Amino acid sequence: MEPPLEATVPLPRRSLMDAAAARFGWRRAYGTTTQVDALLTEQSEAAYTDAADHAALATAKNTDALAVQPGVLDARGRILADVLYLEGVLTGARTRGLPSEVIERLEDVVDHGHELTVLLADAVRATATAHASSGN
Template sequence: MPLSTLIESAAALVGWRRAYTDTTEVDGLLTEQTETVRRQAANHAALATAKNGDALDVQPGVLDVRGRVLADVLYLEGVLVGARNRDLEPELIERLADVVDHGHELTELLADTVRTTAAVNAADH
């Protein structure tokens, strides 16, 4: 592992993150994140098909995802409040507000999905 990656990994463990000032670097980082997650999820569809035999099998995973998304959205809501309080750039505030709104919508969709797993199960029995 390159020294820079090792240093960034160690720093991340204590909550420090590097800020990028160049959009090319940011685009590269975003591409790397996407590729990493896609590699990790390559076999997920086959595993999920084998594991998820009915609606209740789906429920715990969706509930876990909702919890993680909700925690992240609430974190971003704090970031948004801080950006507003510091009078940061309006475009940044607008983008953060959009993300927070979308995140809340996503948590509602996930909650509805969890409710559906229980309703489908109740209707089947």
């Protein structure tokens, strides 16, 4: 059996296809763990490829504690929005009676997402505290 188109299209092109589909309110679903694992691997590879560039840029830009703050605030905002979206997904999963394993995994994700937003808020506060204590 030939793999579906999604599994053979490179991630950047697939991302463009997904973005175009999203404009119409469509989302792609993957029916096998093989397809999901391939997509997860591609996402990870793309993220880690960019990580070295991010580290170099952050090292150059983040000269003091206060310089770190905007990036951490941005990340927290995006993560919080995603967690709240996932809370809606969880509510829908419960309402529709989806399998308990799906619901349990979504509960874990939502709980950990909220914990991450708390940790990020603490990191933002720490930047302000460090800045204030440095006498600036």
